[in-house]
Structure formats: structure tokens, C-alpha cells
Amino acid sequence: MGVIDICNPSLFFIKSNGNRHQSLVSFEGKQRTVISMASTMPLEHVNQYEPKLKGDSFIRPHLRKLSPYQPILPFEVLSAQLGRKPEDIVKIDANENPYGPPPEVNEALGSLKFPYIYPDPETRQLRAALAQDSGLESDYILVGCGADELVDLVMRCVLDPGDKIVDCPPTFSMYEFDAAVNGALVIKVPRNPDFSLNVDAIIDAVEQEKPKCIFLTCPNNPDGSIINDEELLKILALPILVVLDEAYIEFSGVESRMKWVKKHENLIVLRTFSKRAGLAGLRVGYGAFPLSIIEFIWRVKQPYNVSVAAEVAACAALRNPAYLEMVKGALLQERKRLFKLLEEVPFLSPYPSHSNFILCKVESGLDAKKLKEDLAKMGVIVRHYNSKELKSYIRVSVGKPEHTDALIKCLKCFA
Numbered sequence: 001m002g003v004i005d006i007c008n009p010s011l012f013f014i015k016s017n018g019n020r021h022q023s024l025v026s027f028e029g030k031q032r033t034v035i036s037m038a039s040t041m042p043l044e045h046v047n048q049y050e051p052k053l054k055g056d057s058f059i060r061p062h063l064r065k066l067s068p069y070q071p072i073l074p075f076e077v078l079s080a081q082l083g084r085k086p087e088d089i090v091k092i093d094a095n096e097n098p099y100g101p102p103p104e105v106n107e108a109l110g111s112l113k114f115p116y117i118y119p120d121p122e123t124r125q126l127r128a129a130l131a132q133d134s135g136l137e138s139d140y141i142l143v144g145c146g147a148d149e150l151v152d153l154v155m156r157c158v159l160d161p162g163d164k165i166v167d168c169p170p171t172f173s174m175y176e177f178d179a180a181v182n183g184a185l186v187i188k189v190p191r192n193p194d195f196s197l198n199v200d201a202i203i204d205a206v207e208q209e210k211p212k213c214i215f216l217t218c219p220n221n222p223d224g225s226i227i228n229d230e231e232l233l234k235i236l237a238l239p240i241l242v243v244l245d246e247a248y249i250e251f252s253g254v255e256s257r258m259k260w261v262k263k264h265e266n267l268i269v270l271r272t273f274s275k276r277a278g279l280a281g282l283r284v285g286y287g288a289f290p291l292s293i294i295e296f297i298w299r300v301k302q303p304y305n306v307s308v309a310a311e312v313a314a315c316a317a318l319r320n321p322a323y324l325e326m327v328k329g330a331l332l333q334e335r336k337r338l339f340k341l342l343e344e345v346p347f348l349s350p351y352p353s354h355s356n357f358i359l360c361k362v363e364s365g366l367d368a369k370k371l372k373e374d375l376a377k378m379g380v381i382v383r384h385y386n387s388k389e390l391k392s393y394i395r396v397s398v399g400k401p402e403h404t405d406a407l408i409k410c411l412k413c414f415a
């Protein structure tokens, strides 16, 4: 507490221990009587005398236990770590499309008319283009900042803390991660040894645990297996929301199930421009939803979740379907060649894949983690997982022919 000395009608001062501290408050006009309860301690000393309150005490309890997502490293960081130029690194760890987008994308990005105006919250142009591309009306389609955002949005709309989801590992780890962020519990129904879904176990889990939704991936990441119609229909018949992630569907030879959302009130289908159109860096994903669900996704999403650049780029990519087909063809051809060459490596057993990556079991006593680290030192970056079920595997993305050649040359050093 201090003594207030109103010595000037326009300013007042607080005296403490003979020092004068100028107040930020100014009094214009008449003198007033002021009772001050304010501390006169200089601000910089205040915290010394208060009990220490740690910042993390503000964090929601379930998030304090959250393990961070294990992201891949971007080119610049890899380049610094490995002491190699980005051009000299063969990055086949994140299933990116090494051909990048069609030339129309760079042209469109170079001539953005209104980057200073907020983007269209309804991404009308892109949804119209996607309706043409998919054959599903745009009312059923919503665009997100990558399919990743849509996974999170679905969970935010559907799950209360303590609700359950079904996850079928090994699979894309974002489902488990987002469930943890949203305070949901994960019921794991492991895949069969050949990575196919264990549909009977899923049916049992739904009966016993009463989960709200299940995340299915077709083709599955990391092995590239697909889900057939019969399996999917069995799961759709259960009282559960089915989120079908088709991030890699273009490489599978299986037709997208986007249009199924008109018939199945409990189906959501997610897709992305990251793989098919080489736009992983611009973050554009999209989803097909039943009308009774999409309404709530619209309400929950951030208004400007898709940037002007992202929408323009995705529209430009769809204007060149011939390029997208050509790139897909090149990757499928390369997948075939890569698979054959991996089969010839004595310590690897590759799994047939319907996607733009190939999972390989590392055998003959070789340690998969060490193999990944040794390859990285040679400038070839592949994916390895810390999880129990995948620790003896590596996953390699299908790249350009020269990427395959570099990988195989390095692998020969370990034979």
C-alpha cells in the first residue's frame, strides 16, 4: 500500500520509502480523494515473493501426458544435419510426390490477385472443381488444411472426453494422436499378420466397447493393403461412424468411395492433394460427408482454414488432369520396379503395396533402426518406426527412377 500525493491535478504519484513512482494513471480536472490498495513494489520484484506457479499447471490434465507427434524432418533441417545440399538428399520417408504439381500451379501462385484479402471460408471454387473431379455434388464436400485437419475436426465434432474410437494398428498414427488431444480413448484392434483388417475382432470391439467411431485407411499406411467392399459394408452395418481415409486411393486401382456418403449416413471419406497432386507443402485435403454431418463440420471449422494460395494451387492442379494421370502412371511403374529390386535385397522382405510406398521387413539379423540411420548418413532418408509392432520394418516411398537407383546402390553396401 502507498500514500497518494495528489500534487498535480493532471498526474498523481505514489510515495513509498521516500521514492516517488510515477503512476500511469492521469487525473484531468478536479482533485479527487483516492484510496489506494496497490502494491508499491517495483514490478520486477513481484514474482520473487509469490509462490512459483508453473506454466504447465494451466494445461489440461490429459494433455500433460500427451506424447508429441513424431514428425519427419524438412529438407533444410536434414540438409544441415547431414551436411548435404537438399538436391543431394534422396527423401523417401514421407510419401511425398517427387514430381510436384503441374506447371499451372506455379503460374497461378505467381499471379495471385488478392493475397491481401481473406480466403473464401467456403472454398467455393475448389469445391466446384472437386465436384467435377469426383462426381459428387459440392454440398457433400468440405476442404481442410490437409486431411490431417479434417481428422481432428471430425473428432472435435463427435467425441466427448472419455468417448472411444477404434484404431487398427499398424496404421497412420494421427488417429491415435488426435484422439489423445481430444481426450478420447483408443480401442486397438490389431491387423492380421498380413496387415488385412480383423473384421470379426472389430465387430466384437464395437459390441463390447460401444465406441463412437472407427478410422480405416485404404490403402493403409504403412503397408499399402486395401479394404474390399464386403469388409467395408460389414463395418458400415455396425452402429459406428466410419471415417475412411483415402489419402492414397489414386495409386490403388480401387475406386474412391466418396459417393457412398449419399447412401451411408455413418460414412465419411477423406482425401488429399498432398500425394496425388504433389501439394503436401500447401496443405489441402478434402472430405465427403453425409449432409447431416457436414453441417456441423462447417460450424466447427475455422473460417479461414484454407489459404488463398492453397485453394488457387489445388484448382490449378485439377485443371491439368492429364499431368496428374501421367505422374500417377510414372509412380505405379516405378513401384513395380522398386518392388522387384527390393525383393532381390537378401535382408529385406517387401510387402506388395497398392500405394506410393513399400513396407519392408528387415531380416537376417540386421537392425532396422540402424539401417535407417546408416542410409541417412549416405543421404537416403527412409521411414522407421519406434512402435513395438513395426520396429523391425522400414518403409520407402516410391520416388523417381534415380531415387530407386540411389537406394538400391546404398542397400548393396549392407549385403
Ligand SMILES: Cc1ncc(COP(=O)(O)O)c(C=O)c1O
Pocket: 094, 095, 145, 146, 147, 148, 149, 172, 217, 221, 245, 247, 271, 272, 273, 274, 280, 283, 284, 285
Ligand atoms: C493415411 C494418411 N492420411 C492422411 C495423411 C495426411 O494428409 P494431408 O497431407 O492432407 O494432411 C497422410 C500423410 O501422410 C496419411 O498417410
